[in-house]
Amino acid sequence: MLGLKLRGEFLGRRLQGTAIELSNESNTGATQVPAQNFLEITYPTLDLLKGIEAVGPGQGRPVVVIGERGLGKSHLMATLYHAVHDPASTKAWLGNWSVTLNDPKIGSIPLRDGMLVLGESLHRHRYKFLWDMIFERHPHGTYIKGKWEGMGSAKTDIPSDQLILELLRHTPTMLLLDEFQTWYDSLTNSKQTPWKSWAFNFIQILSEIAKEHPELLVLVVSVRNGTSDAYQQIHRVNPVQVDFRAGGSPDKIQVDRRRMLLHRLFENRLQITSPAIENVLATHVSEYIRLMNVPAGEQDRKQRDFLESWPFSPHLLQLLEDQVLVATDAQETRDLIRILANLFKSRGDATPVLTSADFKLDDDTTGIGALLDSVANQQHRSLRDKALRNLTSVVEAVPDHASKAPHLQEIVGALWLRSIAVGNLAGADPAILQADITKTKKVDDNAFQVELATIIENSFNIHQDGTRLVFKEEENPQAKVMASARNDRLFTDGADLAQLAKEVRYVISGTEEVARNFRVIALPRSWQTDPWTGLEESEHPDQWDDRLPILVLPEEPDRLHERLGRWVKDHMQKRRNTVRFLLPRSGFTNAFYDRDLIILARAEMKAREWGNQNAEYRKLHAKYQSELRDILRKRFDRFAVMYRWNFSDPSKCEFHVEALREQGSKIPDAIENALTNDLFVPEDFQDLVLDAANSNSSVGKLLKELQEPRPSGQDCIPWLGETAMKERIIRLCARGKVAINLRGMEYLQALAGEDEDAAWRRLRPKLAFTGRQLDEVFILPPSAVPSTGGSASVTPPPLVPPVGGLFDGGAPAPTPPVGGAIGDPPVAPAPDPTPPPGGIFGGGAGSGRTPFASSATSPLNLIGKVESWGIGPATPVKEVTIKVTAATGAQLKELLKKLPDGMTFELSLDKEGN
Incomplete structure (x- = not known):
């Protein structure tokens, strides 16, 4: 298509993400590459130029970049970094665009020079406090940190403005804090850890310094919206707001946005001449104007729209922006770029202009449908399934469909894409569908009407809504379940999180054997600070039985050994060596913040709740439950157990961290095998x-x-x-x-x-x-x-045989020995001065023997007598006789069972007649 080339990052089989990182461990972050390389993919939008001006010399206000995810906040922040860090390259870049856009104002924007630039993506949580980052990376930071920490009892909770001013006077600094709101909202705020309050106060100090001493500090932060607490403290000093949704006329904003999209996608879009583009667009544009009855006064503007949007039609871009960007999971410009890149890769060489008709729903090799599904809501996916079944229905019902409906795939694809619009915009007039399939050759009007009628007659989900055609599904259980699952207001009680935890427990301890031997506990999302609130009472440590506890972490801890050591100290009062920590794979977000997992858990709940109404809901329950469990089975790949303990300094604790190859309910046994065979x-x-x-x-x-x-x-x-x-x-x-x-x-x-x-x-x-x-x-x-x-059968100190005597099988009962309580060594008293001759132990005086005897009494009293006679475990006794006056056969049999092994006994008795 006129030699148009996608940028290299979009040419792989799998598209790389377009998310911008300020820095990363591989040193490929936006602030780690040369300014020329980064600015090469950057288009000077109105928002970006406004930001560059706001951080220039002579400016005296903080800068706040406001916008939801995927709009380009991080890209703008990285551009501001290079504007101050490398003003020479930025100046050259502005000059080139000044010539290209024929706008001298762009090239005349003044740039600040000679200032240290510190940029950090705070959502990575590399630093607990903002001043930690400043002290670590500022050349004078170590000195100021030492001065602050050396203040003794006068040391404040946060560094004072005087300390920060002293640091900045040494080296003026530009501070860029990306994802500030994400970081701020995650901070705790309790009496023990008032970190959010400290951050609130410290950002106030920075804001006021940036306003009063702009020559020392330029402060730039990005937030998702202007209503958060993270933004309000900066708002007090009247910052410069760079809002992606405000400023400029709608037409200018739209042109600006589309130029940015095309420059981001293609490396040579500006080198394609306007006459060449007009030539390949001629048929499509003329037919569009005719079919849509565009007034003569609007035709030139429409032609300019087509020229600006090429290789995509402007109505396609508008459609994608209206549909994709309202989807629950879409990330604005970021996802739009990925969709357009995929579309161009699959269809760019086959057509002079890309329209809605280029979405081939039944062609999985293009990946277009899968990509749209990944950013669309449940209605998008469901309608796509309906459209595919409708397409199959037409093919099966019309034997010669290739001649009667030559544009079948294009029309069904375009109608599906247009049917996912919100409100009254859903569907399409036949004229726009005809314009969508018109490329280099005109489509005969009558032939198109016949083809469209054939498709409608043999489809079961295309409805007439006035003059518009639209795919519909009046009562679709799947759409109903997913719509409810995405409604956060229905789950304010936390039932969805409880359901997710329940599924985690089931996946790990699903079998009866595992549940009998292991206690699997899914810790909540606030596991580090409040692990037991919200869990059933039986799952609290003081209620644990002898089953082996496996604690499932919802996320991978940073500084794993330190986090787990402190957690064990703070939240386990006993049995600290018994727990096994099951860890998710690296890079996974907290399970209870993972939108996909939560939606599946909610969908499973709702499908089960409505299962009595309709068998379809029962099928959906099984489907969502299976999908959720399949994901959870593959989520965990390691476990950790205590290796070395340090109570006084838990940060020095060490844990064995071992890999797991097993999944799901096989994990507990795999953990025990590893402990038994490798670690024990x-x-x-x-x-x-x-x-x-x-x-x-x-x-x-x-x-x-x-x-x-x-x-x-x-x-x-x-x-x-x-x-x-x-x-x-x-x-x-x-x-x-x-x-x-x-x-x-x-x-x-x-x-x-x-x-x-x-x-x-x-x-x-x-x-x-x-x-x-x-x-x-x-x-x-x-x-x-x-x-x-x-x-x-002897009695060891300090314990005694069971209650009921050696031959009575009663319950054990400890009896304090003579001379002290249980646990003290026995003290042998003097022998009974008047032992009767003979008795139950028989024998008599002589041969160095001392006879003892007792009258008939209970077994417990006999035990006491034996101890009082000074007979211990090693005391030899002779001629032992025990006399039982009367017993039943059952009592006799039980007595004989209790006799110890390794000894011989004689037995004589008198049997009473009937």
Whole structure:
């Protein structure tokens, strides 16, 4: 098409984004490239020239760039950066455009020189406070920062105006703060962290300095609108406003905007001569004027419009601006540029002018439909599906459609695009459709009417609305659901966020087995400051059970180790070593601020709510739920667990951050496999257990210690859960490393010569206690019990057998030993001075033996007697006789079951007759 060339950034298979970054890590940001390279793609719009004048010498007001996303705020900010940082290149650029546009005023705009320029995209949150950025990057900043911090008790919350003036007098500065409102709105404002108030006060200081000392400070900020708190403080000093929606006549603004679009898209648009363009447009323009009955007095202006808009028709540009830019997700100029670039790539070589008819709805290779869908609302997508089904219907219903409807695809595409207009603008007159398909050859009027009638007769969604034709869907459940999902006023109670969190939990713990072993908690969007408010009470840490907790973060933390360390200190009072943090992929925004995810969650809610009304809604519920879950399954690719703990300085905490290959409900098991196989060090665990054995510590105490990070910078031992940890203790017991005292009822240890696996199988079922019962189970060195192994029914200090006696299977009940409370070592009293001869223990005096006996009493009293006689765990006793006066067969059987292994017994009884 007359040699017209797209800029290189649009020639790839996948279009690069047109968003402007002031700086980035790859040093390709707008302020990091040479001024000549950046200004080459920049057109001097009215707004841009106004901004350059506002930062020039002799100006004394801050500059505020106002506009919603995608309008070009960042591009304008970058241009102002180069205007002050490299005035020579900017002057040359203005001079060239002055000649090109035949406007001497452009070349005569004065530029400021010799001023340091600091620019920052604040939405990246590289700095907590504005003064941090200034102190770090200003040549005199380190000195002023030290002076401020060295003020001791006189130090203010924010740097004073005198300090900032001293800094600026050293080196005058131009300060560009892009996305200031986005950054400001994200700040917290509480008694502990009054950061928004500090920012509010500091921007006031900067604004007043910029007004009173313009030779020292030029302040430029960008905001989305003029009603925010971020803007109001600057508004007090009467700033220069660069508003993309105001200023100039509508016609001049439109011409200015279209020239900017074409210059941004094409590298040689200005080199194509007007006569050459007029020649290729001749047929299309003449037919447009005829079909639309353009008055003679308007025809010259229309021809100029076509000339200014080429290679696109002006009515196409107007249509896209009216439709695409009102879509919920569109980003104004940015998305319009991407759509036009795609359209030119797919159809630019095939036609002299691009119109609505060049959108081929059934040609997926062009990517046009997919791109429009990405920025359109649900009605756009739904109508496109309807249009495609209508197109298929015509093809199937008309065997010779190629001759009867040669422009079928073009007409359906143009009508679809025009049917997505808002209000009464939807649809198109037949005349404009005929103009859309007219390129180098005229289309016969009668032939077009026949073709159009054929299409209408065989379609089921084209309606007549007065003289206009329009695609409609009267009752489309999908459109209704999505319209409600996009209505923020219907979800002010936060139910959509709760639904999204619910789906996150389901995706990670969807199976019954996972839910039985793991507690998955989706932290809210304010997870860093207020993680528990809004969650169910059962999800608060003080209500956790023995399931392994997996905390799903909605976003990737910056300074991950520091953030997680401080979070654990501030929001976890116990069991700090048990949590696993599931992390989203790098670059993902906070899930609860992700518009696409929220819309899908809302759509799922509404479809389920209306499912009883119509089966279509039930299908939609399944569809949206499936789409949302598919996205969430792929969202997480890493987890973090505690590695080293530092309570006094959480910023020095360290975490293991491990990659995950599994998705969805396979993630919890993948985390445990990684912890068990890669991060758990058996030697460290063995050392800890041996220390506990040497200290005669209980299993309960050991497990509690394992649930907390190890102190003094020691490597943390990953918590694998109570069952896994108890099994590892039993395994050490089976290896002969330790012995275990089971609440005085039984000693566990490996038998002499016993194989480890055999010992493991024998001992594993023994440690079935849990909870507080484990506080009565002690770990001992193997030498603390007989080396022959086995079990012995004795009472270890400081605990006693179960209530009801050794043979009664009652519930355990600790009894304070003589001489102190539970936990104190027993003190053996003097023997009973008058023990009766014989008795339940039998025996008598002699052979160094001291006989003891007791009258019939309860098992608990007998235990007390044994302790009062000074009989401890290692005290040998002989001729032990226990007499039971009366019992039933069931009681006898239960008593025999309770007898310890490794001993032999005799039994005699009198059976009573019936």
